[in-house]
Amino acid sequence: MSTGPLTGKTVIDLTTALAGPYATLLLAGLGARVIKVENPARGGDTSRNNSPYVTADGLSMRRTSDDDMSVSMMLRGRGKESILLDLKRPESREVLRDLVREADIVVENYSAGVTARLGIDYASVRDLNPRLVYTSISGFGATGDHGDRKAMDTIIQALSGVMMTAGEPGDPPVRFGLPIGDLVAPLFAVIGTLSAVMHAERTGEGQHVDVSMLGALTSLVACEPFDALESVGFPLRTGTYVPRLAPFGTFRAVDGWFALCGPTDQFAEGVLRAIGRADLIGSADFGTRDARVANADRLHGLIAGWAAERMLAEALAALHANGAPAAPVRSTAEAVRDPDVTARGEVVPLVHPKFGHFDGLYGSGLPVVFSRSLVDMSAPAPQLGEHTDAVLSELLGYDEQRIASLRGAGAF
Amino acid sequence: MSTGPLTGKTVIDLTTALAGPYATLLLAGLGARVIKVENPARGGDTSRNNSPYVTADGLSMRRTSDDDMSVSMMLRGRGKESILLDLKRPESREVLRDLVREADIVVENYSAGVTARLGIDYASVRDLNPRLVYTSISGFGATGDHGDRKAMDTIIQALSGVMMTAGEPGDPPVRFGLPIGDLVAPLFAVIGTLSAVMHAERTGEGQHVDVSMLGALTSLVACEPFDALESVGFPLRTGTYVPRLAPFGTFRAVDGWFALCGPTDQFAEGVLRAIGRADLIGSADFGTRDARVANADRLHGLIAGWAAERMLAEALAALHANGAPAAPVRSTAEAVRDPDVTARGEVVPLVHPKFGHFDGLYGSGLPVVFSRSLVDMSAPAPQLGEHTDAVLSELLGYDEQRIASLRGAGAF
Numbered sequence: 027m028s029t030g031p032l033t034g035k036t037v038i039d040l041t042t043a044l045a046g047p048y049a050t051l052l053l054a055g056l057g058a059r060v061i062k063v064e065n066p067a068r069g070g071d072t073s074r075n076n077s078p079y080v081t082a083d084g085l086s087m088r089r090t091s092d093d094d095m096s097v098s099m100m101l102r103g104r105g106k107e108s109i110l111l112d113l114k115r116p117e118s119r120e121v122l123r124d125l126v127r128e129a130d131i132v133v134e135n136y137s138a139g140v141t142a143r144l145g146i147d148y149a150s151v152r153d154l155n156p157r158l159v160y161t162s163i164s165g166f167g168a169t170g171d172h173g174d175r176k177a178m179d180t181i182i183q184a185l186s187g188v189m190m191t192a193g194e195p196g197d198p199p200v201r202f203g204l205p206i207g208d209l210v211a212p213l214f215a216v217i218g219t220l221s222a223v224m225h226a227e228r229t230g231e232g233q234h235v236d237v238s239m240l241g242a243l244t245s246l247v248a249c250e251p252f253d254a255l256e257s258v259g260f261p262l263r264t265g266t267y268v269p270r271l272a273p274f275g276t277f278r279a280v281d282g283w284f285a286l287c288g289p290t291d292q293f294a295e296g297v298l299r300a301i302g303r304a305d306l307i308g309s310a311d312f313g314t315r316d317a318r319v320a321n322a323d324r325l326h327g328l329i330a331g332w333a334a335e336r337m338l339a340e341a342l343a344a345l346h347a348n349g350a351p352a353a354p355v356r357s358t359a360e361a362v363r364d365p366d367v368t369a370r371g372e373v374v375p376l377v378h379p380k381f382g383h384f385d386g387l388y389g390s391g392l393p394v395v396f397s398r399s400l401v402d403m404s405a406p407a408p409q410l411g412e413h414t415d416a417v418l419s420e421l422l423g424y425d426e427q428r429i430a431s432l433r434g435a436g437a438f
Numbered sequence: 439m440s441t442g443p444l445t446g447k448t449v450i451d452l453t454t455a456l457a458g459p460y461a462t463l464l465l466a467g468l469g470a471r472v473i474k475v476e477n478p479a480r481g482g483d484t485s486r487n488n489s490p491y492v493t494a495d496g497l498s499m500r501r502t503s504d505d506d507m508s509v510s511m512m513l514r515g516r517g518k519e520s521i522l523l524d525l526k527r528p529e530s531r532e533v534l535r536d537l538v539r540e541a542d543i544v545v546e547n548y549s550a551g552v553t554a555r556l557g558i559d560y561a562s563v564r565d566l567n568p569r570l571v572y573t574s575i576s577g578f579g580a581t582g583d584h585g586d587r588k589a590m591d592t593i594i595q596a597l598s599g600v601m602m603t604a605g606e607p608g609d610p611p612v613r614f615g616l617p618i619g620d621l622v623a624p625l626f627a628v629i630g631t632l633s634a635v636m637h638a639e640r641t642g643e644g645q646h647v648d649v650s651m652l653g654a655l656t657s658l659v660a661c662e663p664f665d666a667l668e669s670v671g672f673p674l675r676t677g678t679y680v681p682r683l684a685p686f687g688t689f690r691a692v693d694g695w696f697a698l699c700g701p702t703d704q705f706a707e708g709v710l711r712a713i714g715r716a717d718l719i720g721s722a723d724f725g726t727r728d729a730r731v732a733n734a735d736r737l738h739g740l741i742a743g744w745a746a747e748r749m750l751a752e753a754l755a756a757l758h759a760n761g762a763p764a765a766p767v768r769s770t771a772e773a774v775r776d777p778d779v780t781a782r783g784e785v786v787p788l789v790h791p792k793f794g795h796f797d798g799l800y801g802s803g804l805p806v807v808f809s810r811s812l813v814d815m816s817a818p819a820p821q822l823g824e825h826t827d828a829v830l831s832e833l834l835g836y837d838e839q840r841i842a843s844l845r846g847a848g849a850f
Contacts, residue, residue: 029724030633031633031634031636031637032633032636034640044661056629056633077670077671078663078666078667078670081574085669085670086664087670088671093580094560094720096624096664097666098663101663125569127482148809150647155618156649164779167778167807168807169778169781169782169807170778170781170782172778174761176699176763178699178763180686180688180697180699181763181764181765183695183697184688184695184696184697184765184766184767184768185765185766185768185773185776186768187769187771187772187773187774188614188615188616188770189697190615190767190768190769190770190823191614191616191770192604192612192613192614192615193612193615198678198688198690198695199678199688199695199697199767199840200604200605200612200615201604201688201697202600202602202603202604202614202660202688203600203602203603203604203605203612203661203674203675204658204659205661205662206618209658209661210622210625210807213622213625213626213629214625214804214806215806217464217468217625217628217629217630217632217806218806219539220629220632220633220636221442221443221444221468221632221806221808221811222443222638222808222811223445224443224444224632224635224636224639225811226806227636227639228446231545232732232808233808233809233811234808234809235806235807235808235809236807236808237783237805237807237808238779238784238805238807240776240779240784241782241784241785241803241805242784242805244605244614244773244774244776244779244784244785244805245784245785245802245803245804245805246618246621246656246802247616247770247773247774248774248784248785248800248801248802248803249456249616249617249621249802250459250616250617251490251509251510251513251799251801252566252770252771252774253771253774253798253799253800254478254490254497254509255490256771257488257490257497257798258490258497258499259499262615262616262770264615266610266611274592276592276601276610276611276613277639278610282834283610283611284596285592285593285595285596285611285613287588287590287592287593315599319742322631329543336649339787342527349586351588351590351593352593353596353597354591354596354597355596355601355602355611356596356597356598356602357599357602358599358600358601358602358659358664358665358674359599359664359665359668360599360601361597361598361599361656361659362599362656362659362660362664362665364597364652364656366578366579366581366582366584366652366653367650367652367656369581369582370579370581370582370653370659372650372653372654372656372657373654373656373657373660375455376617384627386669387663387665387666388660388665389660390657390658390660391653391657391660392626392657393623393626393649393650393653393656393657394626394627394629394630394633394647394648394649395579395580395581395647395648395649395650395655396630396633396634396646396647396648397560397635397646397648398643398645399633399634399637399645401777408644410483421708422668425808
């Protein structure tokens with residue numbers, strides 16, 4: 027039987043909310059053993075208390091029983107083990123130190139300064155395990171002094187410039203509907219973590235891996251030479267259309283929208299043919315890329331006029347028959363049900379540990395198809411503290427008496 | 439001296455345009471040796487022919503000399519070696535096979551079916567190197583039959599549902615201003631590649647790693663339980679404000695916009711204090727989260743009215759002084775110049791191999807700060823075919839006569 031490519035690796039997961047837990051979710055999906063440490067004093071990860079919940083009767087705005095689980099936790103907790111540790115207590119920190127000795131990786135996304143105050147930052151635990159890779163995800167990075175600047179996704183989006191890349195010049199800022207600040211940092215955190223594990227395997231040296239949400243998102247912004255484009259006269263915000271790539275934009279058919287993208291001569295000819303204007307192929311106004319850019323408004327107007335009288339399926343069929351790149355603008359509900367996407371496991375059904383799957387409840391898969399290795403994003407999320415005893419006895423070798431004594435002392 | 443965590447790994451880079459080259463750019467930044475194979479018949483990677491160019495006199499819409507280089511290539515080619523190979527010729531494919539024998543990783547993003555036709559798909563080369571990790575990035579994945587469906591970023595955005603997550607209900611689709619379809623797939627491709635290399639090091643087994651742009655982006659969409667939220671009455675598109683997290687939104691001050699996010703009692707109190715309405719703290723209408731959600735329009739109106747008469751700096755100072763999470767909405771030009779971000783190497787100056795750096799020309803860094811390993815995104819991009827002779831003689835051990843004979847035969 028095949029296993030995940032990270033089989034044999036153990037991750038101590040000190041994360042909460044979205045950015046950190048998404049990183050460890052990916053590591054779990056790739057086959058690592060992820061032990062999620064939750065704070066009993068606060069009811070565990072804050073995601074456990076995000077409405078809505080899955081109950082025996084389906085979705086509910088409010089929790090109705092101890093078995094209910096938030097959709098957020100069902101998504102982000104998949105394939106992880108949950109143990110309780112109140113890290114404000116010295117007994118609990120001692121347990122954590124034992125866990126770190128057994129681990130390959132620690133991932134944390136505490137607010138700045140918290141791990142140092144608790145004595146569980148990289149400097150405090152590195153001597154326990156010289157090969158340890160210790161990954162921190164924070165709003166602004168572990169370097170510099172950021173005081174108590176908060177790092178919610180919308181704050182990161184605002185600072186990164188992405189809000190000024192969508193919409194048209196003069197429009198208000200446009201917030202991306204995906205929490206892209208929360209989602210991009212963990213991808214870089216996983217890249218950094220795996221790279222550092224490879225380094226540790228080659229050299230025996232662990233290290234700290236420090237990823238900033240703002241830096242991660244800003245680096246993506248800097249993948250496009252927006253400055254250079256603007257300085258030579260290409261505006262940054264172009265709304266529905268992109269004149270410099272004309273024909274390029276989203277167009278409204280009778281029953282829905284489609285996106286179209288035909289910057290080359292070949293694609294543009296296909297578009298003109300599809301809209302019944304083969305007469306314009308090779309014309310002075312539309313025959314070359316420069317001409318199409320100069321006359322983009324007219325070209326887009328012709329396409330919009332044609333689309334306005336056609337059903338979406340008819341418009342797309344005509345464009346595809348003529349080799350023009352075009353696609354329907356789908357809702358998220360349609361997109362996550364795409365049979366090709368679900369067949370590849372890029373989106374998977376969510377399963378409640380007790381109540382099973384409810385129709386229509388989907389979650390992220392791990393969008394990598396390996397020819398040999400297994401990826402698994404189908405395991406349900408744990409209930410709070412479900413694995414405390416098992417991890418302490420099996421991984422750490424604590425006996426029943428020691429576990430009972432720790433519990434009695436309030437360690438968990 | 440420290441080195442990158444992927445030091446010692448060799449990548450054969452068969453990618454063009456954006457998604458593939460961004461993946462190999464990250465591998466190069468992490469210390470791998472990346473050998474970019476370019477087609478002499480087409481002037482190499484299409485990115486070399488994207489306007490604008492950097493010339494001896496700065497940015498220009500048109501190329502003015504052979505030394506000029508497109509900004510796209512300056513960004514995406516950093517730290518790579520460039521060799522020429524016309525893979526339609528059998529002599530060139532033989533050279534490629536020799537390269538594959540020496541490599542740890544191949545990355546390609548050809549259109550569907552092309553690698554098989556050329557005889558350089560994973561099935562055709564795996565026997566040359568059983569430990570090889572062969573990564574493909576495509577629009578819709580290597581499984582299934584997608585015909586000649588095109589996979590430009592805007593097509594992927596349309597299909598993934600992201601265009602319907604921004605804006606307000608009833609608005610036209612909103613295209614993200616970042617080419618997020620092109621940028622997210624390579625992050626997953628790097629994660630898959632590194633995971634597969636770890637598997638190969640453990641087991642001696644290479645494999646194919648298959649990443650779809652549509653699947654990668656749709657998996658991010660599925661990180662948010664949009665369906666579940668809608669089914670319990672939280673609309674998907676909420677535009678500037680998010681009522682269920684009120685106070686939450688972007689607000690216009692006299693001289694600019696700011697984002698604000700205060701969903702908890704503590705943050706909301708800070709906001710009320712900042713806007714001079716401490717009298718509303720604990721009120722029936724705004725004292726609890728449920729009350730604020732129910733009265734979100736009024737709450738947002740109060741904040742907007744306060745902001746409208748204040749300078750941005752003054753508004754932010756008042757919010758921060760009261761512990762309310764808020765930040766200016768920055769332009770991309772401001773964001774990529776953030777001194778914290780550039781100090782961490784998350785954005786770096788772009789350097790032309792001959793003309794150096796021009797003020798204001800920035801590119802993506804690698805947003806991971808390692809405590810031991812070195813990351814380097816500062817090396818300039820190669821000119822087309824700059825390393826052909828060096829790679830063939832040093833890595834493959836070809837003698838001068840053999841190289842001359844291959845050149846004579848049109849292999850490069």
